[in-house]
Amino acid sequence: MPLCYLVWIVIVLLFNIAELIHFNLQLWYTLPILLQEMILMFNNIDLFTQALGIEDPWKLDKIDFNKKDGRLDIHISHKRGSKFPCPECGKKPPIHDTKERTWRHLNFFQYRAYIHAKMPRTKCTEHGVLQVKAPWAEPGSGFTMLF
Numbered sequence: 001m002p003l004c005y006l007v008w009i010v011i012v013l014l015f016n017i018a019e020l021i022h023f024n025l026q027l028w029y030t031l032p033i034l035l036q037e038m039i040l041m042f043n044n045i046d047l048f049t050q051a052l053g054i055e056d057p058w059k060l061d062k063i064d065f066n067k068k069d070g071r072l073d074i075h076i077s078h079k080r081g082s083k084f085p086c087p088e089c090g091k092k093p094p095i096h097d098t099k100e101r102t103w104r105h106l107n108f109f110q111y112r113a114y115i116h117a118k119m120p121r122t123k124c125t126e127h128g129v130l131q132v133k134a135p136w137a138e139p140g141s142g143f144t145m146l147f
C-alpha cells in the first residue's frame with residue numbers, strides 16, 4: 001500500500017513536470033511569434049509612412065487590417081503641440097479644434113484602403129477658422145490624390 005502511494009506521487013509529479021515543460025515550450029514558441037508580429041507592425045508603419053509620403057508633423061498611428069471585411073484602415077494623427085499654416089496666409093495660428101475625417105485611398109491589393117485623420121482647423125486672426133489642408137488629399141475631397 002505505501003509503495004502504491006509512492007508510485008502515484010511520482011507519476012503525478014512527472015505529469016506536473018511534463019506540463020511545466022510543455023507550458024515553457026509553448027511560451028518559447030509563442031514569444032518569438034509575438035515579437036515577429038510586433039516588428040512586422042513597426043516595419044509596416046515605417047513602410048506605409050514612406051509609401052504615403054507622410055511627413056512631420058503628421059504621423060501614422062496604426063494600421064488596422066480586416067481580412068474578413070476586405071479593408072485596410074490607416075490612422076494618421078499629428079504630433080502634440082504641432083502648428084499648422086493658415087490655408088490663406090501661411091501664418092501658424094493656434095489650433096481651433098479637430099475633426100475626424102476619412103478618405104478613400106488606392107486599393108491595397110484586393111483590399112479597400114481608407115485613411116482616417118483628426119484634421120485640425122486653424123484660428124487665424126485675419127482669416128478666421130479654416131480647415132488645414134491634408135497633404136494626401138485635395139481640399140474638400142473624400143478621396144486621396146492617388147485614388
Ligand SMILES: [Zn+2]
Binds near residue numbers: 086089125126128
Ligand atoms: Zn490667415
